[in-house]
Amino acid sequence: MREVVRFCATDGAFERDPYPTFSTLHRRNQVLFDPDLGAFFFGRHAEVDSILRDEDFTTAALESSAQPVMGGRVLAQMEGREHHLKRRLVQSVFTGRAFRDRYGTVIEDITRRLLRDCIRQRSFDLVGDFGSRYGVLVSLAILDLPADRWRDISAWHCGIAAFVTSLRMTEEVRTHGLECSRLMRAYLTEAIQARDQSDVASPLSVFFGNQDAEVVMPMSEVVALVLNVLLAATEPADKALSYLFYHLISDGGQLQRVRENRSLLTGAVRETLRLTSPVQLIPRQTRRSMTFFGQDLPAGSRVFAMVGCANRDPSVFEDASRFNIDRFLSGGARAAVMHQTTSIAFGAGMHACVGAAFAKMQLELAANIILDDFSDLGLRPDFRLTERGVYTRGPVALDLEFTPAAASGPSCAHRGS
Ligand code: 2IO
DSSP: OOEEEEOOTTSSHHHHOOHHHHHHHHHSOEEEEETTTTEEEEOSHHHHHHHHHOTTEEOTTHHHHTHHHHTSOOGGGOOHHHHHHHHHHHHHHHSHHHHHHHHHHHHHHHHHHHHHHHHTSSEEEIIIIIIHHHHHHHHHHHTTOOSTTHHHHHHHHHHHHHHHHOSSOOHHHHHHHHHHHHHHHHHHHHHHHTSOTTOTTSHHHHHHOOTTOSOOOOHHHHHHHHHHHHHHHHTTHHHHHHHHHHHHHHTHHHHHHHHHOGGGHHHHHHHHHHHTOSBOEEEEEESSOEEETTEEEOTTOEEEEEHHHHTTOTTTSTTTTSOOTTTTTTTHHHHHHHHHHHOOTTOOGGGSOTTHHHHHHHHHHHHHHHHHHEEEEEEOTTOOOOEEOSSBOEESOOEEEEEEOSSSSOOOTTTTO
16 A cells, blocks of 8 residues: 545645645655545656556546536547547647648747737736737637637636636636636637638538538537637647746756757757646546555546656656756657657647647747747846646746847748758
């Protein structure tokens, strides 16, 4: 038997500084149990990886934690043929050459336009002045949804995300989340009805199924799927981008290296997602009673896989709490394989994030333009990093100073790759 340690995931101390808890879990053979939530928390890399790959850990918890605001089941709740077909559909729309050709410049344009407002100031907040707008605008763009109501959509998104990611739901969060969900779904239904049906390559057309489609969804399922994509693409975007720049700037040597050799950005993005994973927890529920890594778990136990903790496990990552942009790149092909088997930022197993490639592309596109537009970037001297969230987690703000680039227009050093 291993040691079960009482834990309160929602007491504020863990949210402020989870890192001592992480390192205790790495050092000792412990599992955390939050009696208030009735949930076990596993944080070692091997445990988290097993939970996510083992089908005896189900996603049934999402029925109460997500479905009420998603208006239907999300991909992660599906199994078998339905899961296979719908996942493949989403994958086909948001990956590949055609996707990059269609949306790459759209994402770049959004980034440039938002940065223009930031450049007018001497300093700006990469989260509040840029990232939160950027996240929702890009999500709307890749779904071919109009951008004019982005402020409402951003507010509804926050209410829905708070519902999905709250560990202990207050009545206020519940009511507000359900109201945001109602407004969001009404809006999406209308926007989807008004879509350009002649654009057969649009994600919305593809979701409705072309002539010989294997999967034909009614409106309610399309709305749920669109909301699933919208939420999953928006919620982590500003968090990942601001963490990336926080790490790069805090370690100025690496910022300079990336500036001069943009191909290093891929590794920097991956390393950011490992060191500060924007999605820290993934909920599961045991299908049957079992003994898991020495821990007895009754059937129906609530379990959280601590992704962010696993990604700092020193038995897997050398110098695990250091931001090392070469971690996944040195070693060529071997490193690429290593990365897939070691960082769990996008989950693992059959429900691993279907948008992982898109997320990395989006982050790289935006980061390249930010580096182009700001010839020097620094943290404002009075800035102190404050992170918020135990489920999804990110900097509350990132106050940056800069000297505007002398040349107008982007440099082309890294283009054409
Ligand atoms: C939307 C936490 C934003 C997903 C979720 C209810 C299901 C699923 C995830 C990620 C990120 C969200 N879970 N994306 O953890 O689609």
